[in-house]
Amino acid sequence: MKNKISALLLGTALALSAGNLAYAQDKTVKIGALSDQSGLYSDLGGPGSTLAAQMAVEDSGLTAKGWKIDIISGDHLNKPDVGVNIARQWFDVDKVDVIVDVPNSGVALAVSNVVKEKNGVLIDSGAGTSDLTNAQCTPNTIHWTYDTYTLAHGTGSALAKAGGDTWFFLTADYAFGAALERDTTAAVIAAGGKVLGGVKHPLSTSDFSSFLLQAQASKAKIVGLANAGADTTTSIKQAAEFGLTSGGQKLAALLLFITDVHSLGLNTAQGLNFTETFYWDLNDQDRAFAKRFQDRMKNHNMPTMVHAGVYSGLLHYFKALEALGGNPHDGAKVVAKMKEMPTDDPLFGKGSIQPNGRTIHPAYLFEVKKPSESKAPWDYYKLVATIPADEAFTPLDKSTCPLLKK
Amino acid sequence: MQALYAQLLVGLINGSFYALLSLGLAVIFGMLNIINFAHGALYMMGAFCAYFLLNLLNIGYWPALILAPVAVGIFGMILERTLLQWLAGLDHLYGLLLTFGMALIIQGVFQNYFGSSGLPYSIPDALKGGMNLGFMYLPIYRGWVVIFSLVVCIATWYLIERTRLGANLRAATENPTLVRAFGINVPRMITLTYGLGVGLAALAGVLSAPINQVRPLMGADLIIVVFAVVVIGGMGSIMGSIITGFALGVIEGLTKYFYPEASNTVVFVLMVLVLLVKPSGLTGRAN
């Protein structure tokens, strides 16, 4: 709970500006960047997301038009109850309007419930579970950037069709891991493959040796890593140690970010295939954003797709507020407006938001370059295929979102 | 069947970490009657020390095997001189609480500066690659870990149980007043002993750096398992901790094969059983 000063200022501003109650329309916005600031996912979200939010505020031009926009950040420590407590306090005490980022699917699902209860807005860019726009969708949540369906159909289908038709899963034992395994299994089977088995590991495992042994014993052609962050990089590192690939099996990192590739190094990561929806080197606009981002980041990391999603999600949110003529402080109303308007931003291009809260835009299948192919720092990916927006996300008629049942 | 052998071997490898760590704990408890909750944090410091030696001073793995334990051992001795020695006459539980606090501080500080994701440390070139044993592919580094741990464990046991220095150490903790009357500097012995225990933890840290991510919380959950090992083996019995450490690794490996769901809990179940039947542990001296 940072920035009690901002809370005081905001309160004073509110009191002075309108003179009536909180639900009146005004030109103030309070953004809460809720992320994992110090743990497993701090590099792919964390302080970078707060920076991306700041950049979105600056680029929207709203402060020049007289809007007052504040950003506070919080650390959910990868614990759903901590995330829920912070979210609840942000709405009750700090009068936050919109929460962004929230990586870790377990936390995201819990926070989504609170956001609905308090009629705020959640623009989730970090979590992966497709449940956010299916069984657990709400009128207050928009899911940006990616979900397990995207990853499953990008990587899963592509690899299965290319000959990797038997799979074994190493799954992180929480909402995201389970969702990723479930969606990838469906994609593999739909592409004609078979799943030979799998094993679950606790979040933040440091030793994967016994799980890797089981993967090797299964003789599956592809070992799918249904985990993220440090769990993925550790399992990749140790898989190399145990000679998984020299034994003829291939490793599929179902969720990989550029910061993971950076920490693994190209020697270990080369040849890995995976799906992302943003890469800093894809076009000029991405490069421009990335350069500005990298200059301001303390550790000079390049932006991940999560950071890009925070930026683009907030830009669209601001467009919706402008279209409404002010901030009504009514989450469902703003989200409805966001769903009405097509999205168009420098990073994700043209897309739209489906009625269940899912933002759709193209996705990309990448392969990590060999060290010899990389010409500059962070020059890590080569583009293998582009997946069009309507294939990259759950088709509306397959969505299990209760909001769609009319 | 092959899977069984493979899991047993992996279990033995894990067991060597348990043995090394519980050795340090047993030395400290046996000699000083302190339950060193900071042991996990010091193990982590050993790994980080190796990382710094490589990345800041370009000192590789082999010198780090000696330098890191010495450096962290000295840090441990400073801790003992400044903090632990004040607890000499008090209830043992204060020692537990103090080292618990120390662990929180060390881990918290590292977490603030290094986040929680891992830092990379690669396997030294001489130990890269692996051998195909038929039933599994054994990375050479992991084989090295088992052999090296065995050597260190036996050397430490020999030092404490069979040399004069070890005899002095043991006597100093059983009857400090009498030993002091013989002219032996008891406080210095105690500080050295703590340093030795800490150094062993740091050594385990250096050993684990190439295969586990070097991260601030790497010792936090491991420490509870190591407590269980020490309790089962006999709080204060050196040989007991070594044997139990390896044995427990193997038992865990067996459990992962036959009943994987219980692999996390088997250590604690065993500990409870042993404590009920023989509270001083399998080979411990009754205190």
Added chain:
Amino acid sequence: MTTALTDDTLAATPHAIRDEMIAFGIMTALLLIVPFTGVYPFFVMQALCFALLACAFNLLIGYGGLLSFGHAMFLGTAGYITAHALKVWGLSPELGILVGTAGAAALGVITGLVAIRRQGIYFAMITLALSQLLYFIYLQTPFTHGEDGIQGIPQGRLFGFLNLANPTVLYYVVLAGFLLGFLLIFRTINSPFGEVLKSIRENEQRAISLGYKTDQYKLLAYILSGTLAGLAGSLKVFVAQNASLTDVHWSMSGEIVLMTLVGGLGTIFGPVVGAFVITAMQQYLAGYGQWVTVIQGVIFVACVLAFRRGIIGEIAHLLRRSL
């Protein structure tokens, strides 16, 4: 002769009961007016749950001489059972609390039979191991939903008419639960049972020689402590609306020890003060991430080295009263 943990915290004076009643009155009065001050009620409610938890823990260490490093298992078990009862079985809140607390009591009986047979360091180690055992079991059993925890628990109506979704109503309910538990502990300490317990803590051999079956007394104290810790866990479910692995992790047990240590081991009001101090610290320093852990560690070290009596203990010592 080693100094036991609570040797210098208890000074029995003739006016002890009167002093304690006055302090109790002040505490209750302050707590009753909270909703009318500007303080965020959820914060106080959380602090109250932890205060009850710390008091329960203190009963065991301060008056029974047993340091339990696994009290989180009672908090978590009751929390999970209550959460499951409310969400899946659809029980009403009062039944949910009852079932959760009963679960904690049962856990107390089972673990107590195992742990009580040893004392001192061994007791602490056993409780730590048992709690870690339970943590791993909960990690894997489906009903807890592992890392995600049980979320979105309905708050319902207590006794059919008290609407727990209303923060003020919920506050008074939690306060009532806390006061109930607190009074129970208070009554226990000042009863014949409590006197025997204290004598066991001072010199168990002597108590045995006087004919007391000390194991039974210790077991009873342990079960009572665990049950009240469970009550705190059940109440917390309504405040947080979730039950998760954090509540069963050994770091939670460490926090309970910290709260009691800071407030004053073996004092009656110490744990309450300690709980509020530590909860407040976590709230206001939440923006500083892991520095909270460092600060907690520093407090631990400082308390053990120089401040063994804790806040209330020091005050009681200065005033030469029993608090």
